Amino acid sequence: MPTPENKRRRRLKRRLVAVAGFLLLATGMAWFFESQATTTVILIRHADRVAGQEENPGLSRSGEQRAKELARVLADIDVIAGVDAIFATQYRRTQETAEPLSKRLQVPVRTAAPDNIEGLIKQILTEYKGKIVLVITHSDAIPKLIQKLHGSKKLPPIEANEYDNIYIVSIPWFGKVKTLRLRYGRPYVP
Numbered sequence: 001m002p003t004p005e006n007k008r009r010r011r012l013k014r015r016l017v018a019v020a021g022f023l024l025l026a027t028g029m030a031w032f033f034e035s036q037a038t039t040t041v042i043l044i045r046h047a048d049r050v051a052g053q054e055e056n057p058g059l060s061r062s063g064e065q066r067a068k069e070l071a072r073v074l075a076d077i078d079v080i081a082g083v084d085a086i087f088a089t090q091y092r093r094t095q096e097t098a099e100p101l102s103k104r105l106q107v108p109v110r111t112a113a114p115d116n117i118e119g120l121i122k123q124i125l126t127e128y129k130g131k132i133v134l135v136i137t138h139s140d141a142i143p144k145l146i147q148k149l150h151g152s153k154k155l156p157p158i159e160a161n162e163y164d165n166i167y168i169v170s171i172p173w174f175g176k177v178k179t180l181r182l183r184y185g186r187p188y189v190p
């Protein structure tokens with residue numbers, strides 16, 4: 001027959017096992033939900049480029065100002081961490097648009113081919129899950145990227161001299177993808 005002391009020890013042991021099990025379960029669930037966090041992709045068209053027939057034009061003076069304004073706007077986009085990765089095409093205008101923010105945050109600019117949309121999306125969603133990623137590309141690639149990220153399919157066309165859009169696509173681990181459109185810098189006038 002068990003003594004009262006043995007009963008207390010068994011009860012204490014069961015409680016400790018239950019508490020340890022609860023803590024293990026809570027830690028596992030916290031890790032799971034953190035690893036499934038929302039991925040945010042910010043899509044920007046390169047800033048205003050130099051007019052002319054040059055094959056790989058850089059930014060105009062107004063484009064340089066817009067790139068600096070973009071760096072000011074996005075430098076503190078997340079209160080805690082900021083932009084985790086910056087992708088730009090190999091063209092001068094996208095690289096120069098990325099440069100001020102890259103320098104300010106000390107985040108290197110990774111090159112992404114404008115025609116490899118599938119590869120870029122796969123890379124973002126595997127390597128930067130739960131992070132904030134900036135993609136600086138061209139006006140024709142933005143709607144394709146947003147559509148492949150399951151964002152809005154009702155984007156207004158981007159005009160030839162329209163450089164002030166910021167598209168933010170939030171991709172939660174569960175739920176509906178959201179697409180936001182903001183503006184920055186000198187306004188577009190049709």
